[in-house]
Amino acid sequence: MNKATSKIFKEFSHEKFPSAVVNQTIREVKSKKKNQNTKSFKKLWCCFNNQNLKVEKAGDFYTVSFPTLEKRTGVPVVARPYQQEWLERILNGTVKQGASELYRKKGKWYIAISITFEVEQRKEPKVMGIDLGLKYIAVASVGTKSWFFKGNQVAFVRRRFAAKRKKLGKSKKLSAIKKSKNKESRWMKDQNHKISRQIIDHALANGVGIIRMEDLTDIRNRAKSKKEAGRNLHSWSFHQLKKMIKYKAEMAGIRFELVKPDYTSQTCKCGHREKANRNGIQFRCKKCGYTCHADLNGAINIAKAISGLAA
Ligand SMILES: [Zn+2]
Incomplete structure (x- = not known):
């Protein structure tokens, strides 16, 4: 077990995340570690694959939910208009949701969701x-x-x-x-x-x-x-x-x-x-x-x- 991996296990040991989430996080860290120095990890995050993290909408509010050992936890998210456009597209299926990261920066929690979609090249001259x-x-x-x-x-x-x-x-x-x-x-x-x-x-x-x-x-x-x-x-x-x-x-x-x-x-x-x-x-x-x-x-x-x- 390498240094980054054991650090994540330690951080997660008193948290109530199921092993699927911990394992996804370790996979992400390992793949990122290939490209950068371990020392550059200033923030800790946990990762979800597209099945673990679910985007939902209730009324005008967006929530993301993810599993913990006891139950799924849903949290409301604050999204700017341009971010809402993408959340809408996740909901209506015009973009494909990929892996997500939950992280804390300056005392605030953020969720970063990666997305993929096909773009057709315009032929206008x-x-x-x-x-x-x-x-x-x-x-x-x-x-x-x-x-x-x-x-x-x-x-x-x-x-x-x-x-x-x-x-x-x-x-x-x-x-x-x-x-x-x-x-x-x-x-x-x-x-x-x-x-x-x-x-x-x-x-x-x-x-x-x-x-x-x-x-x-x-x-x-x-x-x-x-x-x-x-x-x-x-x-x-x-x-x-x-x-x-x-x-x-x-x-x-x-x-x-x-x-x-x-x-x-x-x-x-x-x-x-x-x-x-x-x-x-x-x-x-x-x-x-x-x-x-x-x-x-x-x-x-x-x-x-x-x-x-x-x-
Ligand atoms: Zn001239």
Whole structure:
């Protein structure tokens, strides 16, 4: 018996779980242990296979139930709207429920349920380009259509959180600062969920089969412009938004591609490329005089993948 396994047995020995649950947990830990160091287990969890954990709904409330030695125990769960959608799909059988984990994090209990389902690749020919920025968090373009997702309110709320923390900092209320940071993260995550959902909805309504975004993995090394420096500052939320767009696209059967970010902001549709084409939020071609919102011009160039797809 290895270290992780015996630790789990010890933790479970005074709990009232049937051996099926303990065994499932040990199987999961063993398979995870192959990929990571034992020391990295900071939280303990127990695992259920799809037969042991049952999702149910009573009125507006969702419950999950699992077996203990004495009886099945049902607990109500708090679910956000996007999580409710998936719970509904488990209930109506359009997704297949896999293994689940019950774990505790910062004094709260969570249940993570894995699901699988088939996605049919969309054959629509149109390409959507998405540019991330500061004035507008995201600009999406498909052919002649475009959508701007405002960042103003986001910036405002984040400034308010930062100001509050600065005030707290002076009185050294560290736990309050941490709480404020967590609250901001949750708020931002919620915003990103909404924006990514809207983007995918526009894509689906406009015959999009491919979504393209810039590959900004090495942005740190080339943060020259103000826009890119700003992106750095908020990189975790941009990264989060991008990840959400990617998985929501793929779940909808839309192919997700990364393009090389070179020259997307300074190239005109006439082909002329010059740094001076772009001035803040305005794009104006020095050669042909074409004008456009700079972020939209970026989104159009991203859709075209003017510098090619990222490797
Ligand atoms: Zn031009």
